[in-house]
Amino acid sequence: MLQSVKPDPALEDRILAAHAANDLRALVDCYERAAGGLEASGKSDESCFFLTHAYVFALDAGDPRAAELRARLVAQGRETPDP
Numbered sequence: 730m731l732q733s734v735k736p737d738p739a740l741e742d743r744i745l746a747a748h749a750a751n752d753l754r755a756l757v758d759c760y761e762r763a764a765g766g767l768e769a770s771g772k773s774d775e776s777c778f779f780l781t782h783a784y785v786f787a788l789d790a791g792d793p794r795a796a797e798l799r800a801r802l803v804a805q806g807r808e809t810p811d812p
Contacts (some may be wrong), residue, residue: 734775736763753790757783761798777807784808
């Protein structure tokens with residue numbers, strides 16, 4: 730079962746500030762960082778939750794990191810591979 734997981738307080742503050750400013754690139758950075766920290770501690774479901782957010786904001790921003798984020802989601806079985 731997926732537990733409620735928050736990033737560290739400083740990162741959470743950065744996420745909230747980026748949302749308030751509608752700073753999509755900062756949101757990609759923050760959510761990717763949150764995902765990485767959880768992935769490193771073996772929390773795959775929680776990591777993919779934040780990674781999906783990073784991917785969606787990268788798409789919205791036209792950020793070139795979207796392709797790499799998508800590849801990570803594919804590798805985790807959370808996105809379908811290209812045919």
